Amino acid sequence: MKNTMNNTFLLYTLLSAQILTASDICAQNIHSKKWKDIAYKQPIEWYASDEASAIADSVLKYQMPNGGWPKNQEWHVGADQAYMQKCREEGIGSTFDNNATTSEMKFLCRMYNSKKDKRYRTAFIHGLEYILKAQYANGGWPQFFPARKGRSVAYSSHITFNDGAMTNILKLLENISDGNTIYDKLNIPDTLKTKAHEAYKRGVQCILDCQYKQDGKLTVWCQQHDENTLLPAPARAYELKSLSGHGETVDILQFLMSIPNPSDSICRSIKSAVEWLKKSAIKDTVIEKYNDSEGRTDIRPVYKKGAPDIWARFYSIETGKPIFCDRDGIAKASIEEIGYERRNGYRWYGSSPQKIIDAYKDWLERNGYTDSEQQ
Template identity: 25%
Template sequence: MSTFRSIFSAVALSFLIVQSGIAQPKNLNPDVRSAMLSATKFMVEKASTNGGYVAHYLPDFSRRWGELEGFKTQIWVQDPGTVSMGNIFLDAYNATGDEYYYQAAEKVASALIWGQRPEGGWNYMIDFAGDRSLKQWYNTIGKNAWGFEEYYYYYNNTTFDDSNTSGPANFLLRIYLQKMDLKFKPALDKAIQLIIDSQYPLGGWPQRYPLKNNHPKNGKDDYTSFYTFNDEVISGNIDFLIQCYATLGEERFLDPIRRGMNFYLITQQGNPQGGWGQQYNMDLQPTYARSYEPAALMPGFTYTHVLLLLKYYQLTGDSKFLARIPDAIKWLESSMLPQDKREGGTRTHATFIEIGTNKGLYAHRKGSGVSDGHYWHDYDDKNLLAHYGGKANINIQHLKDEYKRISSLPVEEAVKNSPLKVGTVEDGSLPQKQLISGSVNGPVPNEAAINTIIGSLDQDRWLVKHIQISRPYSVTADGKEMNTAKLSDENGKGIVDASEQQYISTREYEKNMSLLIKYLKR
């Protein structure tokens, strides 16, 4: 059936391409190359700070935002920001051969290396004005960003949250392999060693490292030392180490990779609740994190972990990764919401499931900021926390189909493309080639779409409106510090800027560049 669908999809795509005029397109390559270069020169020469980026800027650069508002001396590591910009530069270089893009990527690497922490990782942002400025940001914007509790304190250590360390490490690996330029190798080696050293013996990773417990809250331990699945902490580090093994070929990566994959097995809960939480304490019990993250099991993470176990089986051929997938699926079926709570069929599960009872736990909040705001959770599914999501939609049938498909494969077939299996590449291609070439793929945009992208350039910028921003840091006349989080209502639902204000957007740049690159590579 899957083969039939693939053939049908290919025929349908071919029909659409012919119908849209792509079969014999006008050669827009010169216009595409010109637009790409003009937009890139603007970003590199006007928007960047020492080679790094944030997500959005006002056109006069008087304000800028990463996940929160940043100082003018700061760049953001996480996507969309410095790392994602570096990767799109390398994608453009591989598509065009123009050295300007490689030089732009070099500047990104230099910015990341400047901001690499002594232990080898990265914080969420890099401040070129140094620690005094960064501490000032945490003491003003960070500590008043209600709901963004990961920014309340200046930990002065590495974070693995949101791939903030595996992301730049992977970019350094990629740019090193691009030309085998040894100037990137020391920083890359330092990042690799940190990820290896910070792994717990049982295979998981903490959210931050070196370990600290200097910011307890409400009588609870600081959650940043807990085993953390949330925001690709563990899976991101495993994926990076697999890339290292595939491209650098060192056997020392195999043990941390295997221990990381095994950690998914030892943290799956016993029946009848064979799912996972998103954090675990040192006793391997699901535990709390931020104020709106109770100790609970999570259907969303269980869904993701089942797909990861299927992937790990295809990497190793070891049936232990398949053994308890049926238990996870059975739990997902048993924990579905009653019909009257499924929001018209758009939701299947509560985001959090209480351990033991299988009841949904629902997070709420009230207030307007850090000084008067409060989070809590209960069994009431009304007025749910909007910035996190109180309910989820889990496609159990997809898990069943994938489990059936992959578990029925002969082992040799299942692992045939695994970079962890000993053997040579059949076509003789270098294992580094795939990482270098990037991941810009998918349907090629048609000529009309390309013309729209090129025509939307405004003074060499791609501008957007109606994004979610935050208020600047301010103090009222009575000394009250105002909320610096992104605009939202009392339940946390995001509020976009409804005015006609335009913003420079790295996300928009990356999206349009990706489409133009696809057109060039067609």
């Protein structure tokens, strides 16, 4: 009997030694993850760890004086020191591009809830004040605030839907002003919550105001819009002012369709955009990879009857037809007309609008539309 008990105890000890907590597992894999996965997708207990505190020290250290953060920094791996120094010297670098600023704020919120360190709350509030200050009177937000200098990056002042810049901000403001449990623990002053709510409402209205009208009919959105006229605006040389097919339009529609009790203007916006997506789908086509005459992997559209619908990245604001562009800034009607580098260095086609179309019927039913209105 004694030997049995000893064996059982030994087995229990060995098994216990092999059991890892969620935090242990995260710690083992932390450096292989992207920053946004660290910022707000870890198990909640991980944010109480020493490892999380060390990362938080870096996030606090590199917050810009105006309250924002630079983009493309993997804080859990290490900041780009040369770029950070340039940002501090020029006073330009705070941005909403590529999840910057909003991801750091989400991280600090979780850190504060776990650690109750006042530094995290202070930095979060400073970030919120930065967001409110960066908003234009028309409700939009630029990619960078203050805007970057130079002709080649003039688009940084445009109202930016690209990479979820606007929608990331709006989701955060909505959670803050609506008393979401995670953010409510920060005890944000009521005056700031009110400002966040008003900024949110202006932002939603800006989205509606930016929706492009083609021949008097609402269509969709561009990557970015002029901060004064609200019209589609260009960005990099190969990103002409155009209508977004599988990019920003999908992100915006996902956001608008998540709004409870949507107004008539929001409903009209959604219905018009979905109708445009349905009409703009490219049918019976797949994007095929093949080896060209030089042995390089290339792509080309190929006819395939019954293939799932796909959409172009950009559509002409004049004709509504797909357009493609090289670094020379000249629009082409087909992907074969642009050079190898850009043809294979950009995602010119995608299928993401299908998930909007698939969710559309449920959205209509949730909002009380009849069968005839669903056609």
